[in-house]
Amino acid sequence: MVREGRPRILVIGTGDTKADELTFMRERIEAVDGRAVMMDVSVLGDPPYRPEHDRHAVAEAAGTTIDAIAKSGDENSAMTLMALGASQLARSLYDRGEIDGIIALGGTMGTDLALDVALALPLGVPKFVVSTIAYSHLVPPDRIATDLMMILWAGGLYGLNSTCKAVLSQACGAVVGAARAVVRPQAERPIVGMSSLGKSCLKYMVTLKPALERRGYEVVVFHTTGMGGRALEAIAAQRGFAAVLDFSLQEVANQHMGSVVNSGPDRLENAGRSGIPQIVAPGAIDMVDFPTWQPVPARFAERPYHAHNRLLASVTSDGETRREIARAIAGKLATASGATAFILPAGGLQQWDQEGEPLHEPDALAAFIEEMRETMPESVELHEIAGHINDDAFCAKALEIFDCWVAEGIIRPGVAG
Structure with a gap:
C-alpha cells in the first residue's frame, strides 16, 4: 500500500x-x-x-x-x-x-x-x-x-x-x-523463519516451504552468507517468529573461526533467548567462508578450497575444527529458554560432502557427529537420522517435530488459507 x-x-x-x-x-x-x-x-x-x-x-x-x-x-x-x-x-x-x-x-x-x-x-x-x-x-x-x-x-x-x-x-x-x-509486514499468518545456504548446497526448503504453507504458515527463508543470518537474529530478538527452523549454521562456524563473513556473536541465540520454539540442524558447518580477494587464512592453507565468485570463497575444516564448532553450537543451544530440538544427519551436512563429491571427508564428519552427541545439552531434544541433510528423511523428521509441537501447543497453529 x-x-x-x-x-x-x-x-x-x-x-x-x-x-x-x-x-x-x-x-x-x-x-x-x-x-x-x-x-x-x-x-x-x-x-x-x-x-x-x-x-x-x-x-x-x-x-x-x-x-x-x-x-x-x-x-x-x-x-x-x-x-x-x-x-x-x-x-x-x-x-x-x-x-x-x-x-x-x-x-x-x-x-x-x-x-x-x-x-x-x-x-x-x-x-x-x-x-x-x-x-x-x-x-x-x-x-x-x-x-x-x-x-x-x-x-x-x-x-x-x-x-x-x-x-x-x-x-x-x-x-x-x-x-x-513501503509495504510494511502484516502478519496475517504465523511466520516461520528458516535458514538455508542457496538451493544447491541445501535443498530442504524446496520441500519444507510449501509443506508449511499448506499448514497455514508464512515461511521466510534467510540466506546465510553473513547478513542473512543477521536479519534472522534481529527479527527473532523482536519475537517476530512463531517458530524458527535454523538448519544452516555456517555463519556460526565462520564466527568461531574469525571470518568476517559472519552474523555477529549472537548467531543461534536470539530465538532461544526470546523463547521461540526452534528446530536446529548443522547445515554446512563443515565450510568456512572468507573473502575471495583476501589470502587463504594460514590455518586453512592446506584444506580444500573453492572460489564461489570474486567475493566469496570457502574452505573445509578438519575433524578437530569441526569438534570445536560442535561445542560452540552446543553452548549456544544450552542458553535457550524455549523448546529446542536438534536434528543430527549422520549422512552429511551439505550437497558436496556426499560420497563421490569433492568435499567428502567421512572421518571429519564422524568427528563432528560424535562431538555433537557428547556435548548436546539435556534441555535439547536430539533427533539423529542416518541420512543426509538433503534427503527426504530429513524433511520428514523436521515436519514430524513441528507437527508434534503444534499438537502440544508449543507452536501456534497455522491459519487456514
Whole structure:
C-alpha cells in the first residue's frame, strides 16, 4: 500500500557542526514533497536553526540532562548516552505515529548513534544512514538493522560542495520514496523463519516451504552468507517468529573461526533467548567462508578450497575444527529458554560432502557427529537420522517435530488459507 500524504522523515545529526548539510537535506526532503522533522543530537552547542526535537529532549529521553552528558567523561560516553536518547525518542515518535522514516548523517560518531536508532525501529520503517564509513568493516554485523540502507558520504568531511550535494540529495529522495512505497509486514499468518545456504548446497526448503504453507504458515527463508543470518537474529530478538527452523549454521562456524563473513556473536541465540520454539540442524558447518580477494587464512592453507565468485570463497575444516564448532553450537543451544530440538544427519551436512563429491571427508564428519552427541545439552531434544541433510528423511523428521509441537501447543497453529 502506498502511503497517502507527505512522508514525515526524522532527520538526525549534530546541528552544531553540520547545520549546512542538515538544512540542505531538509530542503531536499521538502522539495520532493516530504516533511522533514529535525532531531539535533549535538552535545556542546545548539544549531543555528530550531529543531522539532532538540538536544535537551534527546538527553531527557535518555533519563539525564545535556549538561550531565557533556560532563560524562569523554566523547564516547557522551555520544553513547545521546544514542540511547535518540533511539528512545525516535521509537516513541514512531509509536505515536509522528514519523514515517528516518535519515541520519555522520562520520564515525554520527554513524555509531544512527545504527542504534535504526535498530530501535521495526522492519518496514525506512532507515537511511549517510556515512563516511558506509560499507566499512568498522560496522559489525550485529549493529546493522534488518532493512538498513546506507550511502557513502563522499566529500562530506567539511561543508557543502557539489560532490556531497549529489549524495545527500539522492539519500533524501531515496528515504522519501521508500516511505511512500513501503509495504510494511502484516502478519496475517504465523511466520516461520528458516535458514538455508542457496538451493544447491541445501535443498530442504524446496520441500519444507510449501509443506508449511499448506499448514497455514508464512515461511521466510534467510540466506546465510553473513547478513542473512543477521536479519534472522534481529527479527527473532523482536519475537517476530512463531517458530524458527535454523538448519544452516555456517555463519556460526565462520564466527568461531574469525571470518568476517559472519552474523555477529549472537548467531543461534536470539530465538532461544526470546523463547521461540526452534528446530536446529548443522547445515554446512563443515565450510568456512572468507573473502575471495583476501589470502587463504594460514590455518586453512592446506584444506580444500573453492572460489564461489570474486567475493566469496570457502574452505573445509578438519575433524578437530569441526569438534570445536560442535561445542560452540552446543553452548549456544544450552542458553535457550524455549523448546529446542536438534536434528543430527549422520549422512552429511551439505550437497558436496556426499560420497563421490569433492568435499567428502567421512572421518571429519564422524568427528563432528560424535562431538555433537557428547556435548548436546539435556534441555535439547536430539533427533539423529542416518541420512543426509538433503534427503527426504530429513524433511520428514523436521515436519514430524513441528507437527508434534503444534499438537502440544508449543507452536501456534497455522491459519487456514
